[in-house]
Amino acid sequence: MSFDIPEDRQYLESHEWALETDNGIRVGITEFAQDELGDVVFVELPDEGEALTQEAEFGVIESIKAVSDLYAPVSGEVVAINEDLFDSPELVNDDPFGEGWMLEIDPDDSDELETLLTAEEYAGQIA
């Protein structure tokens, strides 16, 4: 099975993606990750205003069969969270790179993005 890996964003080994937007760094999990988890039923996210540290846990995602931690791709302040996920966690399965996004971070240091995996590198990791 082959998975979509958009080239417009960067990736963490732990299967999160990071996309630069006007509002900050948008974060979600990859199509591969949602497929591994199966039906997502619960997402726990930090509050707006919370400070995150690169590669530290920022939340938890649960499918029917598994519980998995979520890791921040960059350090910074949470400026938005996707509250739709609280009532519709299945958005993560249906549209992991779009409507299933989780939060947006105002990065402390944009250079941290450079340390993440490219789409090609991430593709190699999950191959």
Add this chain to the structure above:
Amino acid sequence: MPLSKPPLWDTHGDRGAKFTEFGGWDMPVEFDSIRAEHQAVRDDAGIFDVSHMGQIHVTGPDATTLMNRLTTNDVSRLEVGDSQYAAITDEDGIIIDDTVIYRLPDAEGEAAYLFVPNAGTDEATHGRWVEYRNQWDLEATVDNQTDEYAMVALQGPNAPTLLEDVTEKAVTDLSRFEARYADVGGIECWVARTGYTGEDGFELLAPWEAAEDLWGTFDCQPCGLGARDTLRLEAGYVLSGQDFDRESNPRTPYEANIGFVVDRETEFVGRDALAELAEGGLEERLVGFELIDRGIPRHGYDITNTDGRVIGTVTSGTMSPTVEQAIGLGYVPIEYADPGTTLQVIVRGQSKKARVEPLPFIETV
């Protein structure tokens, strides 16, 4: 130790199943999505490979006595083609395993039984039967046939129709817990109206080498252990090794909510201990609960009372696809066991409000 593979392992792999280790077996956990598989069984029909379950065959002049003395229910009540659910208990009345016992047609004039212990427990169970047979000097043959049988569960409201289409002899007249041999798509199967989903359905026992043909006979949703778990949990069925475990969570049938399988009029290992416990009253019991706050209970999470004192442990939990609530099973002191009682479940350090619910969570057959 390498994992055992069910006879359909390659077939499942080709179908794109994800696998998981369970009881020493490499079993399909999910074919498409647990939710889709679960829903198919509730609304239509689904098929499960449950070849990881054990099969032990017992026959001989003392077969009934041996079965009766090692299981909690009254085996002597079974006529040919009947089956019953039972617990296997130790001298203290603690559940070692639970099982379904089928009475097969008599073999050479002697009663014959096939019982199905849980995955990975067949060798120990076989050893227990042989040990007690020898100790009691009983005349019975005990044969572990786990590797000779494939087992498939066809479950859901449309299971009878699907099965009727491929059987010559009528099987849909079987009552719940009745069984007989029948030709299913050209394969001689032991067909039992049993299951672990809360729905109508059948479990089919066939020769190991016929597994693929049997599986291919049915055109319905293949289901993995993931859906099997959410289905049985909604139905309030306990899972051996998870909702009770002789080592890590020793429980009696009364505590585990399966006191109905205990017939104290019969003589079995653990009876005296259970009779004493029944006199004294229960201290703890398995209850079902729903989480009211957002969160999902999982095996091993603490249960507290509303003061925050730990009073029990979650043994099973999930997001119920049918009820659309987070549900769980767990043991609590009897004074907290009434439906409606407010409890708390500790999810990653946070107290989540929960409420004791009557079992099962759904309507079952």
